[in-house]
Amino acid sequence: MSADSPHTATSTTSPGAEYADTASAAYRAALQVVESVEPRIAAATRKELADQRASLKLIASENYASPAVLLTMGTWLSDKYAEGTIGHRFYAGCQNVDTVESIAAEHARELFGSPHAYVQPHSGIDANLVAYWAILATRVEAPGLADAGAKHVNDLSEADWEKLRNKLGNQRLLGMSLDAGGHLTHGFRPNxxxxMFHQRSYGTDPDTGFIDYGAVAAAAREFKPLVIVAGYSAYPRRVNFATMREIADEVGATLMVDMAHFAGLVAGKVFTGDEDPVPHAHVTTTTTHKSLRGPRGGLILCQPEYADAVDKGCPMVLGGPLSHVMAAKAVALAEARQPAFQAYAQRVADNAQALADGFLKRDAQLVTGGTDNHIVLLDVTSFGLTGRQAESALLDAGVVTNRNAIPADPNGAWYTSGIRLGSPALTTRGFGPDEFDRVAELMIDVLTNTAPEGSSKAKYSLADGTAERVNAAAAELLAANPLYPGLEL
Known part of the structure; x- marks a missing residue:
């Protein structure tokens, strides 16, 4: 068991049995209050903890926040409206929210070495939306106003405003394709x-699965985008952000990096130099959960020239800030600034490597042939399965994953041909390389004993005894690495 996870009995941020007893008392009291109003919600909450304790969670976008982070969200900070930003609110009485937001932004700046941080976004999608509009406001709207001799859109004539609106809605964006590991918010039509943008995608090398920076540069020269988006949702390799910035500079594009998945590896100094996006990107967005291990929410880091526009996220895009979540972000970011978090982040990367090696030595197929971040992307076509069939069979055996497209996926984005796996959550529980190797073995057991039914891409059959065998083996691993040990409801 890891000695510096915030969820073990020896946590450095909240040490010992006394902490577990205090957290237990707090949660018991809170659930009793909930139960007095709606007992079904209290029951579902208790059941969720039991389910998470009893499953091997390998979803790359999930983790376990510390009790301190979770408890921070359940306060009366939720009751305050605070549109605007620090010192410039549209509501009176926001002095405590100003304090909370200031502390969260301070931790974010110091943790990531960024000149500016905006902690209001409610999610990663919100963070990306604010970032896009901040780039448009800085690159298109502000020059458009100046050209028209105006300081504000309200000062424009109808004709000038129509011209500006057409410009704002007719810009180009170059982002990573969905099947190569990009995200829906990187310019895909359903999002x-x-x-908002005239969008084009860059993919990966069809032979290696790695980003081909020469091909990205060629696409940028031909397409001439206003925005280039780097970062990924299901790419199991590191990115050279210095090279991406060079490509952006050559064509006059703004480089935006979405580091929602790997922010914890940046915060933990696993990714440094050219692999740290913050010094190279004009604007960097992230979630605060996933590998960062905080509350569900978003965060934007940016260079000074984009700060004013980013800070207008509310009311430009966002509604009222979630002050209780900003407080929880501050607590999580404070945890991430401790030396223990750097050790955790390194174990996340080491454990992902162990998981990948566990698959490879058992002849499984991995996209790019391995990993050097926290993601392992398993190609399940060699088992004769779709991603949906594999996901469902694994869930029957107590292994929680999510299906994911692979490059040039013949089954599309719904059924898919891949399973995306991540190491952050089980690393938080204290799993090490030996346990991750065992997880790979158990998953192979499930997949080799699963067969499709007929021509269906969803239906499957699992050989008798497989689910029981794997669940029992998983239970042994989980018992040795308990989630929130000592926390009793």
Whole structure:
């Protein structure tokens, strides 16, 4: 068991049995209050903890926040409206929210070495949406106003405003393709980003699965985008952000990096130099959960020239800030600034490597042939399965994953041909390389004993005894690495 996870009995941030007893008392009291109003919600909450304790959670976008982070969200800070930003609110009585937001932003700046941080976004999608509009406001709207001799859009004539509106809605964005590991918010039609921009995608080398920076540069020269988006949701390798910045500079584009998945590896100094996006990107967005291990929410880091526009996220895009979540972000970011978090981040990377090695030595197929971040992308076509069939069979055996497209996926984005796996959550529980190797073995057991039914891409059959065997083996691993040990409800 890891000695510096915030969820073990020897946590450095909240040490010992006394901490577990205090947290237990707090949660018991809170659930009793909930139960007095709606007992079904209290029951579902208790059941969720039991389910998470009893499953091997390998979803790359999930983790376990510390009790301190979770408890911070359940306060009366939720009751305050605070549109605007620090010192410039549209509501009176926001002095305590100013304090909370200031502390969260301070931790974010110091943790990531960024000149500016905006901690209001409610999610990663919100953070990306604010970032896009901040780039448009800085690169298109501000020059458009100046050209028209105006300081504000309200000062524009109808004709000038129509011209500016057409410019704002007719810019180009170059982002990573979905099947190569990009995200819906990187310009795809079902998402608002795909409706805001004229979008084009860059993929990966068809032979290696790695980003081909020469091909990205060629696409940028031909397409001439206003924005280049780097970062990923399901790419199991590191990115050279210095090279991406060079490409952006050559074509006059703003480089935006979405580090929602790997922010914890940046915060933990696993990714440094050219692999740290913050010094190279004009704007960097992230979630605060996933590998960062905080509350569900978003965060934007940016260079000074984008700060004013980013800070207008509310009311430009966002509604009222979630002050209780900003407080929880501050607590999580404070945890991430401790030396223990750097050790945790390194174990996340080491454990992902152990998981990948466990698959490879058992002849499984991995996209790019391995990993050097926290993601392992398993190609399940060699088992004769779709991603949906594999995901469902694994869930029957107590292994929680999510299906994911692979490059040039023949089954599309719904059924898929891949399973995306991540090491952050089980690393938080204290799993090490030996346990991750065992997880790979158990998953192979499930997949080799699963068969598709007929021509269906969803239906499957699992050989008798497989689910029981794997669940029992998983239970042994989980018992040795308890989640929130000592926390009793």
């Amino acid at each position: 608002i980003s795909g409706k």
